[in-house]
Amino acid sequence: MMQGNPLLEIKDLTVEYITNAGTIKALDRINLTINKSEFLGIVGESGSGKSTLAYATIGLLPPNSRISAGRITFDGKDLLKASSKEINSLRGRRISMVFQDPTTSLNPVFKIEEQVCRVIQQHKAVNRQIARAMALKQLANVELPEANHILKLYPFELSGGMQQRVMIAMSLSLNPDLVIADEPTSAVDATIQFQILELLSRLRHSQNFSMLFITHNIDIVSKVCDRVAIMYAGSVVEEGPSQEVFSNPKHPYTQALMKSIPRPRKSIAETKRLNVIEGSIPDLISPPKGCKFHPRCPYAYSRCQREEPELKEITVNRKVACHLY
Amino acid sequence: MSKFIIVKDLKKYYPSGTFFNRRKIKAVDDVSFEIDKRESFGLVGESGSGKTTLGLCLMRLLEPTSGKIFIEDQDFTSMKGKKFKEFRASRFSIVYQNPLSSLDPSWTVEQTLMEPLTVNSSFSKAEARTIVQQALANVGLQPYMLTRFPHELSGGQAQRVAIARALMNKPKIVILDEPTSALDVSVQAQLLNLLLDLQERHGLTYLFISHDLNVVGNICDRIAVMYLGKIVELGDAIELFNVPMHPYTQSLVSTISEVSVKFVRYKLKGEPPNPLNPPFGCRFHTRCPYATPICGEEEPKMVEVSPGHFVACHNLELVKSGLIQTKERAALME
Numbered sequence: 001m002m003q004g005n006p007l008l009e010i011k012d013l014t015v016e017y018i019t020n021a022g023t024i025k026a027l028d029r030i031n032l033t034i035n036k037s038e039f040l041g042i043v044g045e046s047g048s049g050k051s052t053l054a055y056a057t058i059g060l061l062p063p064n065s066r067i068s069a070g071r072i073t074f075d076g077k078d079l080l081k082a083s084s085k086e087i088n089s090l091r092g093r094r095i096s097m098v099f100q101d102p103t104t105s106l107n108p109v110f111k112i113e114e115q116v117c118r119v120i121q122q123h124k125a126v127n128r129q130i131a132r133a134m135a136l137k138q139l140a141n142v143e144l145p146e147a148n149h150i151l152k153l154y155p156f157e158l159s160g161g162m163q164q165r166v167m168i169a170m171s172l173s174l175n176p177d178l179v180i181a182d183e184p185t186s187a188v189d190a191t192i193q194f195q196i197l198e199l200l201s202r203l204r205h206s207q208n209f210s211m212l213f214i215t216h217n218i219d220i221v222s223k224v225c226d227r228v229a230i231m232y233a234g235s236v237v238e239e240g241p242s243q244e245v246f247s248n249p250k251h252p253y254t255q256a257l258m259k260s261i262p263r264p265r266k267s268i269a270e271t272k273r274l275n276v277i278e279g280s281i282p283d284l285i286s287p288p289k290g291c292k293f294h295p296r297c298p299y300a301y302s303r304c305q306r307e308e309p310e311l312k313e314i315t316v317n318r319k320v321a322c323h324l325y
Numbered sequence: 326m327s328k329f330i331i332v333k334d335l336k337k338y339y340p341s342g343t344f345f346n347r348r349k350i351k352a353v354d355d356v357s358f359e360i361d362k363r364e365s366f367g368l369v370g371e372s373g374s375g376k377t378t379l380g381l382c383l384m385r386l387l388e389p390t391s392g393k394i395f396i397e398d399q400d401f402t403s404m405k406g407k408k409f410k411e412f413r414a415s416r417f418s419i420v421y422q423n424p425l426s427s428l429d430p431s432w433t434v435e436q437t438l439m440e441p442l443t444v445n446s447s448f449s450k451a452e453a454r455t456i457v458q459q460a461l462a463n464v465g466l467q468p469y470m471l472t473r474f475p476h477e478l479s480g481g482q483a484q485r486v487a488i489a490r491a492l493m494n495k496p497k498i499v500i501l502d503e504p505t506s507a508l509d510v511s512v513q514a515q516l517l518n519l520l521l522d523l524q525e526r527h528g529l530t531y532l533f534i535s536h537d538l539n540v541v542g543n544i545c546d547r548i549a550v551m552y553l554g555k556i557v558e559l560g561d562a563i564e565l566f567n568v569p570m571h572p573y574t575q576s577l578v579s580t581i582s583e584v585s586v587k588f589v590r591y592k593l594k595g596e597p598p599n600p601l602n603p604p605f606g607c608r609f610h611t612r613c614p615y616a617t618p619i620c621g622e623e624e625p626k627m628v629e630v631s632p633g634h635f636v637a638c639h640n641l642e643l644v645k646s647g648l649i650q651t652k653e654r655a656a657l658m659e
Contacts, residue, residue, distance in 0.1 A: 045511060159596050162596070190580045191371065192371075216510060263539055263543060264539065264563075265542065273518055274543070276518055277514070280479065
């Protein structure tokens with residue numbers, strides 16, 4: 001599974017933000033691959049660099065950022081060396097994105113028809129009639145009822161769940177190879193979230209795309225993703241098949257993160273108290289020396305303060321960046 | 326009456342529509358429940374279910390349309406003027422979801438924490454300062470935080486300040502409206518533990534409003550599940566998660582992965598109906614896999630299925646047997 005067809009290869013990617021307070025190393029030598037028709041989940045807390053990774057891949061980093069090292073190869077093409085014209089032709093057509101909050105990513109002054117058709121016509125030389133037919137088909141595909149009617153509506157006339165379906169329809173309208181989803185279900189309710197995840201797993205079989213799924217919600221990743229990478233303070237600390245990583249986490253951060261998730265108590269004897277990770281995420285302007293997790297790690301020893309661990313394979317398909325292994 | 330808080334037939338209708346077509350949104354419709362002292366009572370529901378409105382009505386930040394609220398055997402709903410204000414200030418406090426929008430951005434932490442002291446009681450500056458420092462230590466923050474502004478705080482720190490502020494006037498009841506939803510998992514765990522500590526230390530009663538079943542199931546003793554302004558099920562937290570009886574609760578519990586299932590797991594189709602125009606009869610019947618004709622005609626009453634466990638459903642026998650209506654069944658059991 002790991003040695004499949006790499007669609008996207010990220011090598012030693014380092015991204016920095018230049019701020020008044022200093023340079024923030026948001027991504028620190030990231031190595032990741034996504035194979036064809038694979039769903040890769042990226043899990044991390046705020047400040048871990050997961051969104052930066054998404055924006056670097058699709059070429060939407062803010063102006064105060066700098067890619068100081070590394071390479072992003074998409075289907076054999078080096079994205080960081082490509083011209084903006086080449087990027088523009090890839091973006092939307094072969095790599096597309098679903099953002100977190102559909103209410104802010106749909107344009108409030110245009111009808112759904114205008115927005116979906118514009119994406120199609122931007123990349124395909126078709127007239128409005130054909131574009132409209134394609135849009136209709138795509139809306140039906142994401143299980144929106146009465147697609148004909150929905151095309152005539154403005155975004156505010158749709159519920160959050162329906163808006164997110166429209167976003168998914170737009171991102172899939174040109175049969176992309178890679179979809180980047182940045183927290184696509186965190187703005188909707190639990191039962192709707194469930195429906196959207198189901199929809200994604202179903203569409204995946206019919207349209208055969210790969211996905212970079214960015215979230216802070218571990219439950220979601222274990223439901224839809226084949227593989228998962230856990231990020232902490234700009235580095236990948238653990239990577240592997242999602243079921244295995246969550247049933248048997250290796251990195252102390254992953255272990256602690258799993259334990260800190262509240263679960264309904266099963267009996268009155270069970271304590272309400274949660275296992276917490278003491279302290280807080282490090283300041284990325286001056287991160288701790290050695291392993292960035294060592295100040296919060298219960299297993300840290302002298303080597304962890306001196307030497308930064310590399311992400312290395314410990315068993316088949318499982319990679320961990322920790323001196324314990 | 327002996328319960329700490331008694332809510333009886335509480336209603337909150339919002340006016341809506343135009344001058345010629347006046348309509349009402351029944352945000353909270355005929356809700357009754359009781360809360361014990363030092364209890365954590367959870368309110369769960371999706372957006373638009375009325376859980377926040379109910380929380381705000383409980384401390385009369387919103388005036389209920391009708392119904393009664395008794396706090397320590399006193400009729401809170403009919404209190405007026407100075408007595409009302411003093412009673413509320415000495416009993417209630419609230420913590421909102423997003424600390425960065427509920428803290429004043431132009432005030433330092435010290436000013437924020439000082440405010441409740443100067444409004445509600447007469448302390449000298451020096452006294453107030455000591456109290457503020459204690460309050461800060463109480464929520465696990467260092468004294469140097471006092472001079473910080475909200476934008477200099479992390480989300481977790483800001484929420485700690487909001488909690489400290491809520492506790493300044495020594496309330497007995499704290500309404501927690503999604504207090505950890507804006508926070509990361511590891512920060513959430515720290516804050517939930519802090520809330521437990523504070524509850525033990527100060528003997529607090531919590532009304533915990535959240536859409537996150539994992540959080541509510543972990544921290545609450547009893548839970549009420551709301552759907553379109555109605556409580557559809559109410560009971561002990563552990564029982565509710567192990568033996569949910571209302572089809573809506575079952576579908577909610579189905580969405581969390583780590584639950585031992587003693588019922589037919591299924592997924593809900595469609596989205597909640599428009600609260601302006603809720604379905605007649607049982608409000609859930611349009612999405613319910615167990616719905617029978619009576620559900621569209623008559624509103625179900627709350628029935629006590631086991632001690633302290635209440636459910637509002639016409640077809641409890643059907644739900645218990647797990648027989649989803651055959652037509653729906655094919656669609657649901659993929």
